[in-house]
Amino acid sequence: MKAKTFAIGGIHINKHKLSANTKITELALPDVVYIPVKQHIGAPAKIIVKIGDKVKVGTLLAEADGVFSANVFSSVSGEVAKIEEINNGQGYLETVITIKREGDVFEEGMDLTDNLITDILDDKEELLRIITRAGIVGMGGAGFPTPIKNNIPEGKKVDTLIVNGIECEPYLTTDGRLMIEKAEQIIIGTRILNKILGIQNAVIAIDENKPRAIARLHRIAKRYVGVNVQKCKSIYPQGGEKQLINAITGREVPSGKLPIDTNCAVQNVATVYAIYEAVQKHIPLFRRVVTLSGNISHPCNYLVRIGTPISFVLKESNIPLEKVGKIISGGPMMGRTISSLEAPITKTTSGITVFLEENSYKPETTSCLRCGKCVDACPMGLMPLNIRDAVEHNEFQNLKQLHVQDCILCGSCSYVCPAKIPLLDYCKIGKYELSKLQKKA
Amino acid sequence: MFKMSTSPHINSKQTTQTIMRDVIVALSPAIFAALCFFGINALIVLVTSVSSCVFFEYFLSRRLGLKNNTFDLSAIVTGVLLALNLPATMPIWMTILGAFMAIGVAKMAFGGIGKNIFNPALVGRVFLFISFPVQMTTWVKPHVLEFFNLDAATAATPLASLKHLTVAEQFNTDYLSLFLGNIGGSMGETSALALLIGFIWMLKRKIITWHIPVCYVGSFAVCIFISALLTGSARFDVLAHILSGGLLLGAIFMATDYTTSPMTKKGKIIFAVGCGVITYIIRVFGSYPEGVSFAILIMNAFVPLIDRYFIQYIYGTGRK
Ligand code: SF4
Ligand code: SF4
Numbered sequence: 001m002k003a004k005t006f007a008i009g010g011i012h013i014n015k016h017k018l019s020a021n022t023k024i025t026e027l028a029l030p031d032v033v034y035i036p037v038k039q040h041i042g043a044p045a046k047i048i049v050k051i052g053d054k055v056k057v058g059t060l061l062a063e064a065d066g067v068f069s070a071n072v073f074s075s076v077s078g079e080v081a082k083i084e085e086i087n088n089g090q091g092y093l094e095t096v097i098t099i100k101r102e103g104d105v106f107e108e109g110m111d112l113t114d115n116l117i118t119d120i121l122d123d124k125e126e127l128l129r130i131i132t133r134a135g136i137v138g139m140g141g142a143g144f145p146t147p148i149k150n151n152i153p154e155g156k157k158v159d160t161l162i163v164n165g166i167e168c169e170p171y172l173t174t175d176g177r178l179m180i181e182k183a184e185q186i187i188i189g190t191r192i193l194n195k196i197l198g199i200q201n202a203v204i205a206i207d208e209n210k211p212r213a214i215a216r217l218h219r220i221a222k223r224y225v226g227v228n229v230q231k232c233k234s235i236y237p238q239g240g241e242k243q244l245i246n247a248i249t250g251r252e253v254p255s256g257k258l259p260i261d262t263n264c265a266v267q268n269v270a271t272v273y274a275i276y277e278a279v280q281k282h283i284p285l286f287r288r289v290v291t292l293s294g295n296i297s298h299p300c301n302y303l304v305r306i307g308t309p310i311s312f313v314l315k316e317s318n319i320p321l322e323k324v325g326k327i328i329s330g331g332p333m334m335g336r337t338i339s340s341l342e343a344p345i346t347k348t349t350s351g352i353t354v355f356l357e358e359n360s361y362k363p364e365t366t367s368c369l370r371c372g373k374c375v376d377a378c379p380m381g382l383m384p385l386n387i388r389d390a391v392e393h394n395e396f397q398n399l400k401q402l403h404v405q406d407c408i409l410c411g412s413c414s415y416v417c418p419a420k421i422p423l424l425d426y427c428k429i430g431k432y433e434l435s436k437l438q439k440k441a
Numbered sequence: 442m443f444k445m446s447t448s449p450h451i452n453s454k455q456t457t458q459t460i461m462r463d464v465i466v467a468l469s470p471a472i473f474a475a476l477c478f479f480g481i482n483a484l485i486v487l488v489t490s491v492s493s494c495v496f497f498e499y500f501l502s503r504r505l506g507l508k509n510n511t512f513d514l515s516a517i518v519t520g521v522l523l524a525l526n527l528p529a530t531m532p533i534w535m536t537i538l539g540a541f542m543a544i545g546v547a548k549m550a551f552g553g554i555g556k557n558i559f560n561p562a563l564v565g566r567v568f569l570f571i572s573f574p575v576q577m578t579t580w581v582k583p584h585v586l587e588f589f590n591l592d593a594a595t596a597a598t599p600l601a602s603l604k605h606l607t608v609a610e611q612f613n614t615d616y617l618s619l620f621l622g623n624i625g626g627s628m629g630e631t632s633a634l635a636l637l638i639g640f641i642w643m644l645k646r647k648i649i650t651w652h653i654p655v656c657y658v659g660s661f662a663v664c665i666f667i668s669a670l671l672t673g674s675a676r677f678d679v680l681a682h683i684l685s686g687g688l689l690l691g692a693i694f695m696a697t698d699y700t701t702s703p704m705t706k707k708g709k710i711i712f713a714v715g716c717g718v719i720t721y722i723i724r725v726f727g728s729y730p731e732g733v734s735f736a737i738l739i740m741n742a743f744v745p746l747i748d749r750y751f752i753q754y755i756y757g758t759g760r761k
Contacts, residue, residue: 008754008756013451013453242757255755255757325443325444326443333448334448337446339442355450363452366510367508369457370704372699375704375705380756380757381753381755381756406755414452417453418453419457424448428447
């Protein structure tokens with residue numbers, strides 16, 4: 001099989017997949033969990049419990065507020081202790097439901113065995129309802145409510161489903177582990193989506209640095225109709241939605257449009273696994289796999305209950321906090337640093353990357369050499385150094401022509417720049433200033 | 442308290458300083474060749490040029506209130522390049538003047554690294570060439586490995602002899618000497634072998650891409666080849682033209698200067714072909730035997746324009 005890749009830019013980075021061969025293990029249960037009512041893009045879910053209520057694992061805590069929202073479930077059994085606003089770790093206040101854990105009692109009806117269920121319900125509408133009810137959102141990071149992606153609007157059609165198993169962020173290995181340990185489940189999850197979309201053409205795209213996952217899925221996929229496996233080159237950001245569509249189909253998402261405009265639907269591997277659990281095993285989304293990695297001695301992959309404080313994850317793994325300089329939610333290319341250790345694991349937390357003090361400093365910025373390395377690196381074909389100039393000189397009207405709104409915030413430009421100019425920061429400012437300018441007009 | 446910062450949280454190891462260090466490493470075979478062929482004379486020019494470039498960079502960045510970038514090693518690169526573009530017999534004070542033109546006028550007056558329009562080392566060279574044509578075109582005979590041989594017997598450069606060949610004559614320098622560098626010329630341009638080793642090193646270390654050197658030399662070679670076909674004259678000996686004069690030094694080390702070459706691959710190709718054609722025109726029709734410096738400087742002036750019109754294809758905007 002020839003490895004596919006996207007057409008423009010991209011960079012080679014050391015992937016540091018330290019925990020690629022570490023089995024997923026279940027993390028111990030914390031005494032309290034903080035469950036945010038908004039773990040997705042869209043409206044916060046409406047809280048339907050009150051302080052003092054007894055809940056079980058899988059009890060609905062908050063209900064989706066419209067289509068652009070998602071249900072939120074309890075991940076432990078116990079008592080609703082508080083409903084309050086806390087620092088979400090990114091410096092914003094966020095409403096969370098605090099649950100004091102007592103024991104570990106599950107709601108009725110969930111099938112928690114390892115038995116594989118292969119037969120899929122033959123009812124599109126019902127399948128979509130189950131996924132909606134289970135509170136599933138894009139678990140690769142964006143948190144886009146999954147039902148919307150699969151509910152094709154009037155006049156559009158989807159001919160290809162791409163299951164994103166690239167995981168191009170350094171250090172993270174959750175998708176890679178899931179594909180090895182839950183290969184068949186992922187293929188069945190893919191078939192569920194095929195059914196919903198009414199197609200027989202799904203491609204599971206995997207980075208060539210995961211040969212074991214490729215081999216496994218490839219072998220199993222042969223037994224099923226409509227599921228193919230495609231190897232992709234190990235270039236960052238291969239896992240970006242727009243890059244992956246281009247790599248697999250050769251199509252490009254038109255500027256300002258959505259993947260559906262290329263007749264593609266893209267779902268992350270973890271999301272597809274959650275879909276399998278929801279549909280075949282009646283398990284709503286209350287846990288996920290999280291990689292704990294970085295400059296630590298025992299990088300690993302945990303199955304974590306959503307709402308578990310990050311401090312608990314770190315304590316359970318004996319991370320010497322006094323030497324830690326930086327904690328990142330997600331990977332080092334696109335992840336965000338965390339200020340509060342009480343911030344919880346959410347549906348979209350694919351990993352925690354820990355950097356020691358000495359690796360936590362930003363390099364000093366020097367003068368731009370006009371070397372063009374940022375231009376060569378940009379997977380969208382933008383000119384990051386010109387975007388920076390426009391922002392520095394307050395020439396915001398030029399930003400439209402520079403297509404700053406097409407920047408996918410991948411950080412490739414900042415990464416390669418020999419002058420260590422934080423180009424991505426300028427792109428973010430540029431996007432903001434341009435949208436302000438356009439609103440005014 | 443943990444550090445908060447924006448993504449990405451990792452950066453490539455390549456910095457301005459490591460790039461310049463790699464360029465110096467890439468230049469070291471040429472420096473070595475210069476010392477082999479021109480001995481102590483070469484060393485004097487080299488040391489003078491490098492130290493005065495570093496001095497001017499440091500002194501002027503303080504005087505002009507610019508960020509002090511002396512430690513990024515770029516001034517050393519300019520100093521080495523300038524020296525390699527001079528004959529080994531260059532008087533010390535002229536070399537210092539050239540260094541001042543390179544760093545002071547071509548670089549610092551424009552605002553320092555990344556802001557200049559013209560290649561500093563070439564500005565230095567061309568200034569000296571116009572001001573002191575005699576010293577700049579007095580090429581000593583190389584003395585292989587005789588370090589203290591001060592005999593300054595002059596030699597004609599192969600290019601000059603090529604230029605004056607008539608149809609009936611044969612070109613009389615052997616290719617091996619041209620390739621190794623045992624010929625008259627400026628210090629760094631004579632040994633094609635040393636320059637090619639440097640080229641491979643820079644490619645390997647991802648300092649430059651192949652586009653500019655290959656397209657420059659390629660387009661130039663095509664022009665010479667066509668002339669040879671049309672005239673049948675021994676003047677148009679493709680290999681001799683490529684191996685002699687400053688073509689390889691210019692194409693590999695001068696035209697690829699980041700700041701003064703275009704940003705995109707397309708732009709780089711246009712730029713390089715422009716350099717190739719202009720070099721051809723000057724060498725064949727002009728009054729100078731050599732055209733590389735002027736060709737690159739002329740194309741430097743077009744870089745802002747090229748950068749404006751040859752932009753990258755932007756994803757999702759529809760290929761034409
Ligand atoms: S990579 Fe950095 S130094 Fe090079 S052109 Fe871009 S901004 Fe300038
Ligand atoms: S962050 Fe934006 S500008 Fe920078 S490389 Fe990625 S897409 Fe291009």
